[in-house]
Amino acid sequence: MTPNYTLSGRYRIVRSLGEGGMANVYLAHDLILDRDVAVKLLRLDLRDDPKTIKRFQREALATTELVHPHIVSLYDVGEENGMQYLVMEYVKGMDLKNYIKENFPLPLQQVIDIMEQILSAVATAHAHNIIHRDLKPQNILIDEQGNAKITDFGIAVALSEHTMTQTNTILGSVHYLSPEQARGSMATKQSDIYSLGIILYEMLTGSVPFKGETAVSIALKHFQNAMPSVREFDADIPQALENVVLQATTKDPRERYATVEDMAADLLTVLSADRAGEKRFVPQDIGNDETKIMPSADIQAAIAANQDGKTQVVAHKIAQQAKSAPHDTDTHQATHDDDDDAPLPTRSWSKRHPLRRRIIFWGTVVLLLVIAVIVGLELSRPQTTKVPNVAGMSQAAATKVLKKHNLTVGKVQHAKSNQVRKNQVIKSTPAKASKVQSHSRINLVVSNGAKPMSFGNYVNDNYHDVRQTLTSAGFKVKETYSTSSVSAGQIISQDVVAGSRVMPTDTTVTFTVSAGSRYVELKDLTGESRSDILDYARSNDLNINFKQGYSSEQKSGYSFDQDPDGGGNVRTGSTVTVTMSRGSDDHTTPPKNFYVKVTIPYKALSTSNSAANDVKIYLYDDTHMIETVYRDIAIMRSTKISLPFQLTGDTKGCYRIVRNGVTIMEKNNITSENATK
Structure with a gap:
């Protein structure tokens, strides 16, 4: 699914969010309700598989029944050209797995808060007799406000169906799989509780409790090995909190919490002083003979021989055979x-x-x-391997990476691409992460570079929507704000002429965006980094003109002066000049001031049109920054201009000239030797 493709005339695809075994997920924009959504599209190679279609439809049915602030909402279900899709709430953030990696260690109170949200959502599912069966951090999204939302009910099952897990295939992820599911028994609400206990363990320790070289060895550990202690990892974790993990992950489902609500109620008080002296939870071992049956050495060897990454196990047969x-x-x-x-x-x-x-x-x-x-x-069975991601690599680099995975390069085709640079791989066939036999040939599509395209007229459109669309197409997008009577965020003008053919990767378009007609109180921006200043300017519809200079009081990369000063009121769309520090001036020699003359050629937009060319000039020297426009002029003919430079010591300058959004002149490493005589 390519960017800008409009699904059912309503959902315009923006970019890919991820790929899964059953479906691919895309960020899209709902053109009718003017909001971002996530579109889950059944993979083309599975659209004729009745089992996959049934599973996909089950997810839609299960999600439709569940309305909860911590469950991703389902907006729409549809089919186009044989492609089945779900339209769901777009959660801007990351999954819990990555959140743990980036923020570990998590404060205990935050761990409890996130788990309480997850437990509340699962309780709603259980109240509708729906078991998730695949609870794991990858299926829990954390938005920018820190709220958790459960997604992916693709293998959820209603209790009324009495559906058994397939004998030799476990659909859930093995690291979070309950012992009874590993044996092939029917999943119950206690199975979800076990997975929740593993998730809590990972939030406290940063890793899963059981690891192994194969999925089968991990599954065996779930019903053979004792749960590792979280307090051995961190002695500051209260015993009461560890007890929640232990009770949720007992081997016998009957010893786990009776309901998710019971687990939530117990978790809510683990930091209470009243539970400071709590003893370690010990299972009562109430006669689950099945958990005591250990496979023989021959059976273990048979299991170890299974190398299917999707945890095809014979654990279910082991228990039955051992009983007989x-x-x-x-x-x-x-x-x-x-x-x-x-x-x-x-x-x-x-x-x-x-x-x-x-x-x-x-x-x-x-x-x-x-x-x-x-x-x-x-x-x-023939050895299998996964196709590595070689997109963005050169053909030579891709060949080396494929060789490391026991794969070779097959046919090499070339195609134009606005997103991938010339001579770099666009995609492979089979696609990345696909399972193939070792020594298979992988076909590559290599970029011939960008292809010109006709630039549209975006005046009166919403700036943020246009920015997303053009950025995904390879354009560089900038904005300036202007006071206007039209709605804030609406595009007033653009510097790339509509209808002109441009190369996306070489084009920088600057939109003039309406800032409305309100006033804002200007804050003191001194001491701020460039990124923080730009974030503040965007959120308040202000323009920033960056300069730079030396300062003995402010370290390099942070602002030390602004005009106008902070504290007063300014109209939205105004320009604030901020001076960034280059550090202290330790040079004893005075700066060199000189000019470089250049001729900017005029380009007629059409044979019958003598419109002016919009020209933006960017400079870098002691006082100017290359990201900020030095001059913005309109020319009707080829024009000579003088560019002023001030360079101190070994500093080298540069300039860039952009005509109608396209860079036409650029020069680096300018010194006083380049001065016009």
Whole structure:
């Protein structure tokens, strides 16, 4: 799905947000309701798969039933040209997995607050008898205000369906999978509670409790290994908080919290002084024999041989097979009976029925043969690998990366691209993250560079929407504000003529945007960084003219003067001049002042049009910054101008001239030797 494609005449695609095993997600703009949305589009290679379609439709049905502030809302469901899609609430932020990575360690109160939001959302799902079955940090979004929202009900299931997990395929993510799901048993509300306990563990420690080389080895640890202690990781974590993790992740579902509400209520008081001396939670072990059954060495070898990254496991069969085989306790009992020489019923029955022994013997032989066949099939399966992401690389670099993944380059095609530079890879076929056999050939599409396109007329459009569209197409977009009677945020004019053909990657368009007619109180901007000043200016519809100079009182990169001064009221659309520090002036030699003359050529926009060329000039020297316009002029013919430079010491200047949005002249490393005589 390419940017600017409009789905069903309403949802204009802006950019990709991510790719999944079942669907791809895009940021789009709802042209009718004028809002950003997330569009989840079923992958083209799966649109004829009835199981995937049913799963996709189940997500729509499950999400429609759930209305909660911490569950991503579903807005629309549709189909176009055989492509099924969901339109959902767009959550600007990141998933919980990345949030933990970027902000770890999280304050305990924040951990509790986020978990309470998640628990509240899951409680609503459970109240509708919907089990998520795939709760993990990757399916929990954190917006810019720190609020959590659960998404991806793609494998959620209603309790009324009584649907069992497929025997040899576990759909959920193995790091957060409950022991009963790993065995292939039916998922319950307690299964979600187990996953919530793992999520809480990760928020407290920064990692998952069980790791392994294969998905199967991790699944085994979930129902064999004890849960690691979070207090061993951080002794400052209260025992009461660790107890929530321990009770939520007991092996036996009956020992977990009865409901999500119970877990939320317990979590709410873990930092209370009344629970400071709480003892460590210990499971009661109320007779879950299934959790005690350990597979034999042969069965473990069979499991280890399974290398499917989607956790294709035989754990479900292991439990059943282990139950059907004679237990150690039975053998011990038989021996004891022989020693006592007592005619117990078990002993006499086995003597009278030799057929039973034969059944057990041949059953064991058949079982071992089945296991041997499974191991043989797994070992004989061809090795697979994932296609790496080579987009943006040169062909040579992509070849090296593919070689590291035991892959080779197949056909190489070339195409124009406004987003990818010339001689860099646009995409691969199969696409990145696709599973292929080792030593497969991967076809590449390499960029021939940008192709010119006709620039549109965006006057009267909303600036923020236009900015997103043009940026995704490869343009550089800038704005200046002007007081106006039209609505704030509306484009008043543009410096690239509508209808002119331009190269997106070479074009910088500057829009004059309406700032309305209100006044704002100007803050003191001294001591601020350039990015902070620009953020303040955008949020208050102000223009900033940056200059630079030396200052012994302010470190380099921060402002030390502004005009007008802070504290007064200015009209929106006004220009504030801010001087940024280059550090203290340690040079003993005076600065050199000189001029460089250039001729700016005029370009007629059409044979019948003699409109003026809009020219913007950018300078860099002791007092000017290259990001700020030095002069903005209109020319009707080729024009000579003199550019003033002031350079101190070894500083080198530069200039850039942009005509009708396109850079036509640029020169770096200017010194006094370039001065016009």
